[in-house]
Amino acid sequence: MFDKYMIVEDTLRNVVTGDDVTGFQLGVRLPYYRGLGLSMVEDVQVTVDGQTAPASAVSLTVHGNTYKLADLPEVFDDRWEMGEIATVAVDRPGGLGRGEHSVAVRERLRISYMPVPGGGADQKVLTLRD
């Protein structure tokens, strides 16, 4: 229901560790009208310029707490709040080149009162910021 707000404008940046560019990150929201415990966030899939990041390269940071995507199913004491801009980071040596990138994010959420997985998808063109 808030799919169009999932990808946050002006948040695409490379991640620099020491002297190396080790990946990229952007701000994302849940498409949902309430917060959700992280164990119910089944997937945050990031595709940039047609290339989908492997799940093992993705991590999520909510209010300062960082989790590997693969560890989320066992996180029972932290939540992604409604409207909270989380940071999704993707390990990719060299990061992204300058300029515009087509970014797609698909989130799969386990919503208990729904018979099938919920979630949403968004797609935007973002310019890499410094």
Added chain:
Amino acid sequence: MLSTAHQIKRGVSFYSYQEECFLKKMSLEDCVSEAASIGASGIEVIPEQSISGYPDPGEGFYRTWDGWMQKYGTTTVATDLFLDTKRYPGRVMTLDEMTESVRKDLDIAKRMGAGNVRAIINTPPEVMEACASYAEKLGLKLLLEVHAPFHYEHPWVIRHLEVMHRLQSPALGFMPDMGTFVERFPRVMSDRALRDGARPHFVELAVETYNNHGDVHGLMDTFNYMGANPVEQGIARLSTFLTWNDPRGMLEHMPLIHHIQAKFYEMTDEGVEYSIPYNKIIPVLIEGGYNGYLSSEYEGNRHIQDIFEVDSIDQVRRQHRMFERLLGEDAGAAAGAPAQGGHSVR
């Protein structure tokens, strides 16, 4: 004959302001202040939506909340709980875990000063039963939402009715969602389908079938055979999620009804809800002696946000002007004085 005196009060669920809250255009205090400004003295809140740090926001939050209720002259009348039965990967919560989850939400409601707690529709009747005495001890009512497409003859709701009638606990009951009384297809939904690529003859067929209260369940196959695209199939499915029931169906269950979620999708320039006939609903509530709140629940934002600026504040204000009219508050009666003899209805 309809009784004209009533003690129905007006409130707002902050679900209504979700678009603005999501985008941080409104703070939680802004919501309280706005509701108070339109005479909606009863506040309904979804802790998992509005309270950062749920389920343990800390005593500081609760003190701030209490302060707002005092400052703005409002009362917390209801909180809405969710039950994440699929919280653990690969298995469904045990009944004991569900009961513990509900109890935690009852504690939060109690601390916020709410008298009513919305139990989400997937709450099993066994869990309602297991929580009844605890809710009773806290002085709370644990109310199963009756949300479209559910209704009082639905097999799941019948299982709940069995528990309610057997236990006779003052703590158990219903919280009907007025979205079960959608008499005609919401225009915001059909317009959106057209914008999203549904062809007009599909949309017209869905709207016409729905408005004639025809066989909406037959639309899926019909649309499929007509070569429907995914958006068209979506509107066929949507037709089955919306329901029209005679509001008089609430009368039989009125002793169990303690709070009303006044769902709406579009308040028009003429001051009516396009699809939900509140002019038919409110007289039934008055006739049944309902004395709780009509709690606004605006849900139009998701259908218009693709091209329109959502203005939840204006929509809720319009709904309350309609309530004032239908409750007789605009006939000169003071908004705060229903207990002293009630209002007359036009």
